[in-house]
Amino acid sequence: MGWFFKFTNSSVGKKLVMAVTGSFLIIFLIVHLIGNITLFFGPDAFNGYVSALDVVKPLIRVVELVLLAAFVLHIYDGFVLWLENRRARPVNYKVNASSENSTFTSRWMFWLGSVIFIFLVLHLATFFWRFNFYDPSGLANNHLYFNIVVNFFQIWWYVALYIVAVIALGFHLHHGFQSVFQTFGWNHKKYFPLIKKIGTLYAIVMAVGFASMPIYFFFFYGGSQ
Amino acid sequence: MEEKNLKLKLKIWRQKNSKSVGSFVDYDVQVSPDASFLEMLDELNNSLEANGEEPIHFESDCREGICGTCGLVINGHPHGPLQKIATCQLHMRNFKDGETLWVEPFRAKAFPVIKDLMVDRSGFDKILEAGGYVSVNTGGAPDANLIPIPKDIASEAFDAAACIGCGACVAACKNASAMLFTSAKVSQYALLPQGQQERYRRVQKMIAVMDELGFGSCTNTYACEAECPKGISVTNIARMNRDFASAKFKSKEEVEV
Numbered sequence: 449m450g451w452f453f454k455f456t457n458s459s460v461g462k463k464l465v466m467a468v469t470g471s472f473l474i475i476f477l478i479v480h481l482i483g484n485i486t487l488f489f490g491p492d493a494f495n496g497y498v499s500a501l502d503v504v505k506p507l508i509r510v511v512e513l514v515l516l517a518a519f520v521l522h523i524y525d526g527f528v529l530w531l532e533n534r535r536a537r538p539v540n541y542k543v544n545a546s547s548e549n550s551t552f553t554s555r556w557m558f559w560l561g562s563v564i565f566i567f568l569v570l571h572l573a574t575f576f577w578r579f580n581f582y583d584p585s586g587l588a589n590n591h592l593y594f595n596i597v598v599n600f601f602q603i604w605w606y607v608a609l610y611i612v613a614v615i616a617l618g619f620h621l622h623h624g625f626q627s628v629f630q631t632f633g634w635n636h637k638k639y640f641p642l643i644k645k646i647g648t649l650y651a652i653v654m655a656v657g658f659a660s661m662p663i664y665f666f667f668f669y670g671g672s673q
Numbered sequence: 674m675e676e677k678n679l680k681l682k683l684k685i686w687r688q689k690n691s692k693s694v695g696s697f698v699d700y701d702v703q704v705s706p707d708a709s710f711l712e713m714l715d716e717l718n719n720s721l722e723a724n725g726e727e728p729i730h731f732e733s734d735c736r737e738g739i740c741g742t743c744g745l746v747i748n749g750h751p752h753g754p755l756q757k758i759a760t761c762q763l764h765m766r767n768f769k770d771g772e773t774l775w776v777e778p779f780r781a782k783a784f785p786v787i788k789d790l791m792v793d794r795s796g797f798d799k800i801l802e803a804g805g806y807v808s809v810n811t812g813g814a815p816d817a818n819l820i821p822i823p824k825d826i827a828s829e830a831f832d833a834a835a836c837i838g839c840g841a842c843v844a845a846c847k848n849a850s851a852m853l854f855t856s857a858k859v860s861q862y863a864l865l866p867q868g869q870q871e872r873y874r875r876v877q878k879m880i881a882v883m884d885e886l887g888f889g890s891c892t893n894t895y896a897c898e899a900e901c902p903k904g905i906s907v908t909n910i911a912r913m914n915r916d917f918a919s920a921k922f923k924s925k926e927e928v929e930v
Binding site for chain 1: 775781848883887889893894911916918927
């Protein structure tokens with residue numbers, strides 16, 4: 449296995465790890481968004497969805513472990529690459545014209561990712577932890593998952609952070625989606641322009657989709673009857 | 674017709690040697706719009722020398738955009754603000770009277786400054802030495818076109834081979850990555866039948882040397898392609914990624930450098 453670690457430690461190897469874990473996270477987000485849409489259909493729909501996941505808990509736990517590995521590797525390699533790449537240019541340019549030769553998202557991936565990371569920690573501490581392990585209000589134990597979400601979405605700073613993070617996520621995905629294909633070596637002039645467009649569409653759907661929930665519950669939700 | 678000379682303010686990076694700390698020095702110049710950027714520096718150096726001052730060190734050779742020796746970062750753009758030309762092909766008519774121009778060397782850990790605007794790009798030679806060759810039989814010269822190669826493939830290989838190794842990709846990249854250069858060299862052989870013998874060893878060796886020299890990695894910003902004087906495509910980077918991964922997974926030997 450020595451060769452494998454040497455390979456994944458090379459510059460191209462680390463980028464491949466980023467792409468493999470990134471594509472897994474891209475797929476995860478689709479599933480996550482589809483599931484969360486049940487929030488719009490009221491408490492029964494959402495609680496039913498979460499309870500349905502409970503039935504297949506062992507399987508979910510396995511998926512969660514893979515997800516954890518993907519997040520850890522993506523964040524770790526992302527950080528290491530950022531450090532190495534900073535070291536590759538010890539003296540910076542006085543005049544920087546990078547805005548004229550590359551996209552903003554491609555140059556800010558590390559910082560966009562950092563915003564998402566901060567959000568991720570908070571997100572796990574609030575929703576994931578309470579749904580799965582400990583809920584001081586006892587709402588989760590009564591299968592009132594819906595109320596946990598609604599309660600958090602009444603806190604203005606939580607909603608604000610959520611929206612900022614989700615916008616950062618959208619920009620991160622806008623670059624990340626097409627970047628996966630380039631790193632895998634799938635850059636073909638027939639398909640790549642389409643891949644870039646699909647990536648932009650995907651990023652918008654994810655950002656708008658995930659932002660719609662806190663916005664809806666903070667501004668428009670009148671409480672369940 | 675006589676054209677009016679341009680008055681420009683130059684802020685040029687002066688650095689005594691690789692150990693010392695550099696800084697920008699201001700120069701006011703008047704230059705013909707027909708002069709090339711390097712000719713302007715020549716004139717400036719003439720006047721510096723006439724005053725007994727140390728001339729500004731910069732590199733140039735063919736001055737027709739094919740050797741890849743020249744290379745300055747002008748207002749943040751390697752080879753200046755125009756696309757698909759080398760610094761030597763940049764003419765002063767592209768600048769406005771009264772403009773301020775910041776002139777910097779290529780900046781990368783793997784390209785240490787030797788003096789002023791001159792950098793040591795021997796790292797590129799080391800990458801080439803690692804795999805930029807093909808094995809051929811000695812003896813009589815083979816017939817031309819002995820091995821049939823489709824035109825589109827030959828053109829693609831030629832497009833990759835058009836890389837002049839100037840280092841603008843490294844200079845433009847926010848990570849000072851040499852991926853575009855290395856991938857162009859990998860691709861020009863990988864696309865052709867003559868390059869197949871060493872194909873998978875070559876990609877591993879060249880990337881290993883590239884990593885060792887302290888170049889950064891690829892964030893797929895594509896700034897390299899945008900600033901490349903020869904318009905080398907980032908599809909070459911994709912090809913290199915592909916070849917590298919398949920080489921690592923399929924090969925039975927460890928390729929060491």
